[in-house]
Amino acid sequence: MDNIETSISNLRRPRPDAAAGSEQHANIQQENNQLYQDRNIQEFTLETAMTNMSHRSSVENDLFVRGRYGFDSDTLPFVETISPQLRKSIIEDGQIQTPSTNGRQHSHSLPTNLQAGDDLKEHIDSLWEASISPRTAAVYKTAINLFLHFVTLCGLFVPEDKLPCIDEDILIRFVSYCDKALLLKCATIKVYLAGIRFSYLRSGATNPLANCERLQYILKGVKKQQQGTATTRLPITFDILRKICDLLRNGVFSPVTDLLLQCMCQTAFFGFMRCGEFTRDSRGFCSEGLKMNDVIFSKDHSYFSIFLSSSKTDPFRLGVYIHFFRNPVLCPVDTMTRYYKLRLSQGAVSTSPLFTDNASQAVTRERFIGFIRHLLGILGYNEKNYNGHSFRIGAATSAAAVGVEDHMIQTLGRWSSNCYTRYIKSSKNVLGNAQQLMCNYTTNHT
Missing domain, CATH: 1.10.150.130 (Tyrosine recombinase, N-terminal domain)
Structure with missing residues (x-):
C-alpha cells in the first residue's frame, strides 16, 4: 500500500510549467529554441545535449527535476533523432521512401494492374x-x-x-x-x-x-x-500391314482414298502412333489431326519428320518430332512423298489438314477405323477385334519379335515407363521357343 500511495503521489506532483510558471524555466526553453535555430549548429546529438546541460548554472540544472517517469521534455536540450534529409522531406511535405534493402514496395502489396478483382x-x-x-x-x-x-x-x-x-x-x-x-x-x-x-x-x-x-x-x-468383358484389341503386326497395303494398291476404294489409307496406316505403324494423334476427334474434343506444315522432309528425302504439338506423354505441350526412315519392304517415305504432292495439287496450304476425306475435311477417328475394319474383313480377319490402337500394339509386338531392344521400343513408342510391355503380344511359337531356350540352361551359367 505504501508503494501504491508513493506512485500516486509522484503522479500528482506538479510538473514545472515553462509557459505559466518559473521565469528561469521559460529562459531555458527559449535558450533551447534559440540553439535549435542557430545555423552554426549542424547536429543535435546526445553529446551536444550533454555539453549544453553542463554549461548551465546549478540553478538552471535544479529545474531538471527527475520524477518517477524522468525529466520534463520541454526543459531538455534538443537531440537530433532523424537524419537531415528525412527532416527536409518532412518539412517540404515530400515523399518519404519506404525503408528496405532496395527501396522496393512491400512484397505483400499488389501491383496496380492486379488490384482489380476481375483481372x-x-x-x-x-x-x-x-x-x-x-x-x-x-x-x-x-x-x-x-x-x-x-x-x-x-x-x-x-x-x-x-x-x-x-x-x-x-x-x-x-x-x-x-x-x-x-x-x-x-x-x-x-x-x-x-x-x-x-x-x-x-x-x-x-x-x-x-x-x-x-x-x-x-x-x-x-x-x-466387369472382369472378362473387356474388348479384345488384337495387334496389326507388320505382316498384316503389308497385306492391307497390297490390297489397297490393287484398288479397293478410289485411287485418292487408297493412297490416303496407305499413308495413314504406314504412319500409324512406323510412328507407334495413337489413333487420336493423326485423326480428328468427332466428339467435340480438341484434337484436329495433323496439318500440312507438321510434315518436314529432309533435304535428301532419306527420311521425314512429323511434329506432334500435343500428345498423351507430353503434358506440358512442348511438342515432339517423330522420324520416319526408308526401308526396302514398305517405305513410308515414298508413300508420304506421293501423298503430300497429291495434297499440294489439290490446293492444300500449310495450315490445311494433312489427311482429308473427299469433302476436304480432316479424317475422323471413327471413319478411319471403319475403313480399316472393312479392309480386315476382306482379308478374312475378325474386324471386331481391331481398333485404332491396334497399330501401336502391332508395332511394339513386331519390334519385340525381331529382337529390338526394350529401351529402343520404349523410345520409338514414346513411353515414359515400362507399360509398353503389356502391348507386346507373344505368340505360342515365341513362348515355345522361349521354353526350349530354358532347356539349354547349364550349371556353367551360375
Missing part, C-alpha cells in the same frame, strides 16, 4: 484451365454435365450459379447408374468421378470424394463384375 479472377480461371489438357477438360465437362443430369433425375434441386451439395450416397448411386444404365466401364466411371472432383474443387467447395470409403468398395465391385 485476378480471369487469371485464376486461366490457371485452372492450364492445369489439365484440353481433352481432359472436355471429358470432365461431360462428366459434370452427366452428374448434374443424374442429380436432377434424383429430384434434387440444382442451383444455376453453383453446384449442389452432395454426399457419399449420391456418388454411390451415380456409380451404380453409370454401370447398370449407361454400361460404362469401370475406368470410365473413375474418370468421371475425377471430373466431378475437379469441378467441385474449382468452385471452391471441398473434395466430395474425400473419406468416401464405401464408394471405394462399390468401385471394386464394379471392376470385379
Whole structure:
C-alpha cells in the first residue's frame, strides 16, 4: 500500500510549467529554441545535449527535476533523432521512401494492374484451365454435365450459379447408374468421378470424394463384375500391314482414298502412333489431326519428320518430332512423298489438314477405323477385334519379335515407363521357343 500511495503521489506532483510558471524555466526553453535555430549548429546529438546541460548554472540544472517517469521534455536540450534529409522531406511535405534493402514496395502489396478483382479472377480461371489438357477438360465437362443430369433425375434441386451439395450416397448411386444404365466401364466411371472432383474443387467447395470409403468398395465391385468383358484389341503386326497395303494398291476404294489409307496406316505403324494423334476427334474434343506444315522432309528425302504439338506423354505441350526412315519392304517415305504432292495439287496450304476425306475435311477417328475394319474383313480377319490402337500394339509386338531392344521400343513408342510391355503380344511359337531356350540352361551359367 505504501508503494501504491508513493506512485500516486509522484503522479500528482506538479510538473514545472515553462509557459505559466518559473521565469528561469521559460529562459531555458527559449535558450533551447534559440540553439535549435542557430545555423552554426549542424547536429543535435546526445553529446551536444550533454555539453549544453553542463554549461548551465546549478540553478538552471535544479529545474531538471527527475520524477518517477524522468525529466520534463520541454526543459531538455534538443537531440537530433532523424537524419537531415528525412527532416527536409518532412518539412517540404515530400515523399518519404519506404525503408528496405532496395527501396522496393512491400512484397505483400499488389501491383496496380492486379488490384482489380476481375483481372485476378480471369487469371485464376486461366490457371485452372492450364492445369489439365484440353481433352481432359472436355471429358470432365461431360462428366459434370452427366452428374448434374443424374442429380436432377434424383429430384434434387440444382442451383444455376453453383453446384449442389452432395454426399457419399449420391456418388454411390451415380456409380451404380453409370454401370447398370449407361454400361460404362469401370475406368470410365473413375474418370468421371475425377471430373466431378475437379469441378467441385474449382468452385471452391471441398473434395466430395474425400473419406468416401464405401464408394471405394462399390468401385471394386464394379471392376470385379466387369472382369472378362473387356474388348479384345488384337495387334496389326507388320505382316498384316503389308497385306492391307497390297490390297489397297490393287484398288479397293478410289485411287485418292487408297493412297490416303496407305499413308495413314504406314504412319500409324512406323510412328507407334495413337489413333487420336493423326485423326480428328468427332466428339467435340480438341484434337484436329495433323496439318500440312507438321510434315518436314529432309533435304535428301532419306527420311521425314512429323511434329506432334500435343500428345498423351507430353503434358506440358512442348511438342515432339517423330522420324520416319526408308526401308526396302514398305517405305513410308515414298508413300508420304506421293501423298503430300497429291495434297499440294489439290490446293492444300500449310495450315490445311494433312489427311482429308473427299469433302476436304480432316479424317475422323471413327471413319478411319471403319475403313480399316472393312479392309480386315476382306482379308478374312475378325474386324471386331481391331481398333485404332491396334497399330501401336502391332508395332511394339513386331519390334519385340525381331529382337529390338526394350529401351529402343520404349523410345520409338514414346513411353515414359515400362507399360509398353503389356502391348507386346507373344505368340505360342515365341513362348515355345522361349521354353526350349530354358532347356539349354547349364550349371556353367551360375
